[in-house]
Amino acid sequence: MNDVSTKQDPRARELALAGALELSPSIEKHPVEIRPRYGHFIAGRWVEGRDEGVFETVNPATAKPLAQIAAADEAEVDAAVAAARKAYDEVWSKLSGLERGKYLFRIARRLQERAREFATLETTDNGKPIRETRDVDIPLVAAHFFYYAGWADKLEHAAAGRKVAPLGVAGQIIPWNFPLLMLAWKIAPALATGNTVVLKPAETTPLTAALFCDVLQEVGLPPGVVNIVNGAGETGAALVNHPGIDKIAFTGSTEVGRIIMRSIAGTKKKATMELGGKGANIVFADAALDQAVEGCVDGIFFNQGHVCCAGSRLLVEESIAEDFVARLRRRVSTLRIGDPLDKNTDVGAINSKDQHGMIDRYLDIAAQEGAKVWQGAACELPSTGYYHLPTILTGVQQTDTVVREEIFGPVLSVLTFRTPAEAIKKANDTEYGLACGVWSEKTSKLFRTAHALNCGVVWANGYNLFDPSSPFGGVRHSGFGREGGIAGLWPYMQEVAR
Amino acid sequence: MPLQCTESDIRRWRAASVDDMSVAARVARVRKRSIKTESKVRLLRLALSMVDLTTLEGADSPERVRGLCHKALRPHPPMPELPSCAAVCVYPTMVATARAVLGADSPVKLAAVATAFPSGQLPLALKVQEVRETVAAGADEIDMVINRGAFLSGDYARVFDEIVAIKDACGPAHLKVILETGELGTLDNVAAASRLAMAAGGDFIKTSTGKIQPAATLEVALVMFEAIREHFLETGVRVGMKPAGGIRSAKLALHYLALLAETLGADWMTNEWFRFGASSLVNDLLRQLLWRDEGYYQSPRRFSVD
Numbered sequence: 001m002n003d004v005s006t007k008q009d010p011r012a013r014e015l016a017l018a019g020a021l022e023l024s025p026s027i028e029k030h031p032v033e034i035r036p037r038y039g040h041f042i043a044g045r046w047v048e049g050r051d052e053g054v055f056e057t058v059n060p061a062t063a064k065p066l067a068q069i070a071a072a073d074e075a076e077v078d079a080a081v082a083a084a085r086k087a088y089d090e091v092w093s094k095l096s097g098l099e100r101g102k103y104l105f106r107i108a109r110r111l112q113e114r115a116r117e118f119a120t121l122e123t124t125d126n127g128k129p130i131r132e133t134r135d136v137d138i139p140l141v142a143a144h145f146f147y148y149a150g151w152a153d154k155l156e157h158a159a160a161g162r163k164v165a166p167l168g169v170a171g172q173i174i175p176w177n178f179p180l181l182m183l184a185w186k187i188a189p190a191l192a193t194g195n196t197v198v199l200k201p202a203e204t205t206p207l208t209a210a211l212f213c214d215v216l217q218e219v220g221l222p223p224g225v226v227n228i229v230n231g232a233g234e235t236g237a238a239l240v241n242h243p244g245i246d247k248i249a250f251t252g253s254t255e256v257g258r259i260i261m262r263s264i265a266g267t268k269k270k271a272t273m274e275l276g277g278k279g280a281n282i283v284f285a286d287a288a289l290d291q292a293v294e295g296c297v298d299g300i301f302f303n304q305g306h307v308c309c310a311g312s313r314l315l316v317e318e319s320i321a322e323d324f325v326a327r328l329r330r331r332v333s334t335l336r337i338g339d340p341l342d343k344n345t346d347v348g349a350i351n352s353k354d355q356h357g358m359i360d361r362y363l364d365i366a367a368q369e370g371a372k373v374w375q376g377a378a379c380e381l382p383s384t385g386y387y388h389l390p391t392i393l394t395g396v397q398q399t400d401t402v403v404r405e406e407i408f409g410p411v412l413s414v415l416t417f418r419t420p421a422e423a424i425k426k427a428n429d430t431e432y433g434l435a436c437g438v439w440s441e442k443t444s445k446l447f448r449t450a451h452a453l454n455c456g457v458v459w460a461n462g463y464n465l466f467d468p469s470s471p472f473g474g475v476r477h478s479g480f481g482r483e484g485g486i487a488g489l490w491p492y493m494q495e496v497a498r
Numbered sequence: 499m500p501l502q503c504t505e506s507d508i509r510r511w512r513a514a515s516v517d518d519m520s521v522a523a524r525v526a527r528v529r530k531r532s533i534k535t536e537s538k539v540r541l542l543r544l545a546l547s548m549v550d551l552t553t554l555e556g557a558d559s560p561e562r563v564r565g566l567c568h569k570a571l572r573p574h575p576p577m578p579e580l581p582s583c584a585a586v587c588v589y590p591t592m593v594a595t596a597r598a599v600l601g602a603d604s605p606v607k608l609a610a611v612a613t614a615f616p617s618g619q620l621p622l623a624l625k626v627q628e629v630r631e632t633v634a635a636g637a638d639e640i641d642m643v644i645n646r647g648a649f650l651s652g653d654y655a656r657v658f659d660e661i662v663a664i665k666d667a668c669g670p671a672h673l674k675v676i677l678e679t680g681e682l683g684t685l686d687n688v689a690a691a692s693r694l695a696m697a698a699g700g701d702f703i704k705t706s707t708g709k710i711q712p713a714a715t716l717e718v719a720l721v722m723f724e725a726i727r728e729h730f731l732e733t734g735v736r737v738g739m740k741p742a743g744g745i746r747s748a749k750l751a752l753h754y755l756a757l758l759a760e761t762l763g764a765d766w767m768t769n770e771w772f773r774f775g776a777s778s779l780v781n782d783l784l785r786q787l788l789w790r791d792e793g794y795y796q797s798p799r800r801f802s803v804d
Contacts, residue, residue: 013730013731015763016763016765020759020763021755024534024535287515288516290516291517291520294523334759334760344531441517461519462519462520
């Protein structure tokens with residue numbers, strides 16, 4: 001209808017998106033106190049810990065150390081477990097659900113009051129953007145405590161007609177990608193159901209867990225109900241293998257999950273495992289495309305792609321694939337990479353040098369296996385710190401390493417399909433089974449596809465949406481057990497005779 | 499032979515589908531953009547240069563229109579370095595008055611609403627005549643309203659033909675097509691109407707008359723930006739965008755610019771391709787600009803009312 005098109009050079013028809021919005025720095029300056037050294041929080045007070053094995057936690061935005069962290073050995077883990085057992089026997093298991101709930105409500109409120117401090121500290125230690133810690137992580141942390149606070153005196157209703165009891169002492173090991181949020185996912189249901197805990201934060205992100213201990217002291221939580229031990233793999237192993245532990249809750253890699261399952265095999269210990277993933281976003285041609293783009297970008301570039309349920313595979317219907325990838329690239333060209341404390345930063349720093357190196361190794365493999373690599377952003381990368389450009393890989397196939405293995409970084413692999421059956425087959429063609437997304441304006445297609453997907457979570461026309469009332473967890477190599485919702489109570493309860 | 503649309507064009511416009519929830523989420527994210535210091539001043543000045551300073555009241559008087567023209571030319575005389583507004587926007591009867599004040603080669607364009615604004619409920623022949631007379635009286639730009647009744651009844655061809663006829667009547671004047679998104683009901687309709695209006699030759703698409711609530715919203719603006727982007731990528735033709743009605747605060751205006759920059763890019767960040775239909779917005783832009791210089795917020799009384 002409009003013949004202007006034939007007269008113009010189609011190459012000129014691209015939008016000048018990168019750099020179109022120049023913004024001055026807008027840095028979050030809320031003061032946070034970081035102590036020079038952290039030990040372990042055992043029986044309600046800090047113990048200094050041994051000098052041997054002390055390690056550093058680093059600000060990934062600058063690559064500079066933030067604090068020294070002591071590593072707990074078997075004796076210190078034993079002290080923490082003993083404190084948890086004592087608190088369980090003498091205090092926590094004797095409290096009514098109503099009283100336990102009061103403590104959880106107090107924790108939730110105090111977290112809200114100190115939200116800005118927690119967000120700033122989390123961003124400093126982890127490298128994720130302040131926009132995310134401020135708007136996602138910390139609000140969800142508080143919401144999780146509020147949600148399980150409400151359950152504490154209603155457990156009989158969660159288990160209709162049955163009598164339930166706590167398990168005892170829970171050993172909990174959490175990852176570095178959502179440090180405080182994973183702590184909340186672990187501690188809130190454990191305390192609500194009447195357990196006491198020994199929790200080990202990730203060695204690269206121990207600071208918000210330490211600040212959380214301040215909150216526990218402020219609300220007067222009885223000593224020993226929550227104990228935090230710092231350290232890396234050896235500390236984790238000491239916790240897992242401790243005979244006084246009744247339950248292990250682990251979030252992290254499938255590899256470590258396997259080690260843990262081997263060590264606790266044949267013991268009375270119960271377990272929940274929330275492991276890796278290789279989520280697929282299935283985009284049908286009848287989707288609202290620009291909104292699907294938004295969801296795919298959020299699915300893989302949220303939190304630098306350090307999300308176990310990240311939508312790291314894009315399965316797009318072949319008829320729209322070229323157009324859709326062009327839209328994706330346009331959107332990625334507007335993402336701002338840089339100082340995580342800048343309120344306008346969309347993609348922050350990779351949490352550690354090791355992880356940064358891992359992502360680069362995967363990109364090398366991708367190139368060797370024939371992938372076409374595209375990277376983009378609205379701005380240049382900062383010269384210091386561990387930053388990585390958002391990356392889109394095309395020309396990849398189901399057999400390729402980057403399509404099969406979890407990269408845990410801002411790397412999206414694009415594959416195509418022609419029919420819903422092919423989409424489902426490809427989405428399920430993975431060892432993992434944590435989360436998938438389906439995009440279509442046709443409801444029947446959404447439901448049919450969602451039911452055929454072999455994973456714990458399916459989002460329809462959305463991705464990475466979390467709520468404490470909604471259970472989360474995987475199947476196959478993504479683990480077992482659920483966190484969140486009523487389902488999240490069961491891993492911390494047992495049925496007992498009435 | 500006037501431009502015509504085919505059944506397949508209509509099917510294509512109707513096929514536009516938008517997911518409201520995701521649009522709202524995207525907008526919420528843009529509202530989080532923290533625009534401070536130098537970038538704030540730059541965008542405040544840009545926003546000022548993009549305002550179509552508007553008065554559309556039954557009680558408008560020539561004197562009021564003269565005042566509006568002065569304000570558009572020199573928004574705050576103590577700061578002569580500030581840009582002038584993009585245009586004044588008035589009823590057709592006020593065009594000659596405004597032209598007399600602005601002069602022939604004014605940096606401020608003269609826009610007039612026509613086609614039985616705001617309802618559009620007149621026979622087409624009368625709308626065409628109104629547009630011809632308004633352009634003859636000196637209007638640079640015509641802001642027309644689409645026939646919402648025909649659009650909502652599914653008679654897209656009629657809406658299209660009317661826009662084509664008005665565009666023809668405009669001659670050299672630029673045509674802004676008001677979709678009145680507050681009456682279209684869904685974002686799908688906004689997307690379809692945007693595609694239709696651009697295909698029919700509108701130089702700008704505009705959200706609202708300002709007489710209907712809701713007027714402009716960031717959600718509607720995002721859908722229209724995306725339609726403009728599609729049109730540009732398909733045809734190579736740039737179309738402008740004008741949100742109008744309800745944009746009173748500088749902060750909101752800056753968020754429109756952030757959304758514009760992130761959806762259409764740097765080429766649209768000029769008053770050639772983007773306008774704000776507003777009046778009280780100017781004083782808030784001035785307050786914010788003076789705050790940077792003087793360190794405190796001015797009393798609203800520091801600036802003329804319009």
